[in-house]
Amino acid sequence: MSDSVVSRKSFKNELKNFSSDLKNPAVAYLISLQSVRSRQTMKSFLNTVAKILGCTSFKDCPWSELKRHHIQAIIEKLLAKGRSPATVNTYLAAIKGVMLEAWSMNLIDTDTYTHIRQVKSVKGYRVSRGRALSQYEIKQLFSVTNEDLSCKGTRDAAIIALLLGCGLRRAELVALNLNDIEHASKTLVVMGKGNKQRRSFMPPSSWNYLQKWLHDIRGEYSGPLFTRIRRYDDVTLERLSDQAVYHILQLRQKEAAIEPFAPHDLRRTFASMMLDNGEDIVTVKDAMGHASISTTQRYDRRGDERLQRASSKIIF
Structure with a gap:
């Protein structure tokens, strides 16, 4: 045949x-x-x-x-x-x-x-998992990436800076391309869940780390914003996977000698920092690309610290 x-x-x-x-x-x-x-x-x-x-x-x-x-x-x-x-x-x-x-x-x-x-949803809730990173832990993460003089150190610092400073999901981060950056306003055009686009405004620290990655390592060619780096600082054109970001964060956490955290905890940290800075819940919802305020409220980890402080004052 x-x-x-x-x-x-x-x-x-x-x-x-x-x-x-x-x-x-x-x-x-x-x-x-x-x-x-x-x-x-x-x-x-x-x-x-x-x-x-x-x-x-x-x-x-x-x-x-x-x-x-x-x-x-x-x-x-x-x-x-x-x-x-x-x-x-x-x-x-x-x-x-x-x-x-x-x-x-x-x-x-x-x-x-x-x-x-007509089958009804189940009522009730569970204590939310995850946590927000402390300022000390954030400082330690950037300390280890800044001390890493390889191309990976610069790339990983930019990754952490965008996850923390913009509250991005891993999938949103790795889907970014160079042309998603709007330089004049220092924003990212992010494709979120449900095929919904939003603009994410970068704080100065995130912008600076991103610029260092672009100017010193990646270059200005079109394509994925974050790419794989092989041995001997071989910077490829291959897009990073969200699983690769998970491993990067796991590695940097161990190097920083801080408590383990999930990648999504950086998003929780972003929400908690914005709320702690006095931003209203609607603004935080829009920044995170949430459809409802109730979803955003689950990301607020400030209450845990408040309850812990109150509990520590009880003497008997």
């Missing part, structure tokens, strides 16, 4: 599999999500739901057979496993998204979808 015949046969099989996948409401739901990260997260959640239902993956789960009581049983199972209310509600949102697609594809009737849509 010739290569061309094999190629045509392979293409037909792939097309057939693709068409079959599109008939799956879970696949249709994942395709409808705009963010790659959201697709990955919800795919993982749907796989967990599928396993609860006794299936191997979301692709072989009989979504069109689910009823309201099935959804409620899944919620109870997740709560029994210790999932937080917020996490369970994310599972519920994913299931409802799949069932909306099932209804749109005429796989379930309107009554079934209406009953499932």
Whole structure:
């Protein structure tokens, strides 16, 4: 059999599999999500739901057979496993998204979808994880990057400066290109969640660290703002991944000899610093690209320190 015949046969099989996948409401739901990260997260959640239902993956789960009581049983199972209310509600949102697609594809009737849509979210909350870094810890992080005279030291200082000074998410940081910088206003055009753009104004420190990275190391060529650096200071044109940023921060944390922190803690630190400086919650919400004030409030870590100080004054 010739290569061309094999190629045509392979293409037909792939097309057939693709068409079959599109008939799956879970696949249709994942395709409808705009963010790659959201697709990955919800795919993982749907796989967990599928396993609860006794299936191997979301692709072989009989979504069109689910009823309201099935959804409620899944919620109870997740709560029994210790999932937080917020996490369970994310599972519920994913299931409802799949069932909306099932209804749109005429796989379930309107009554079934209406009953499932009326399943209520779980109430309650858990103490937020994460923390805000202290001024001492921030100083230590920049101390180790400034002492590193390699190209990585300059790059990593700029990365930390933008995460801290602009409150960027890792995915937002690595998606930045050179042409996203507006030099006149010293701002970044950031693509956030939900395909929503916002302008992020850089404080002087962030701007200075970024300029040092651009002028001394990276150069002014178009492309990714932050790139990989191989051994012997070989600066590449390859875009950094958000996982690479995670490892960079982990390395710098150990070098700085400070308590471990998650990359998102730098975003929490940004929110806490802005609020501590007297900025109103709406301004902080807009700066962080949040859709609601309630989300922004969860990033405020000032209350923890206030409660700790108050508790330390109790004598008995």
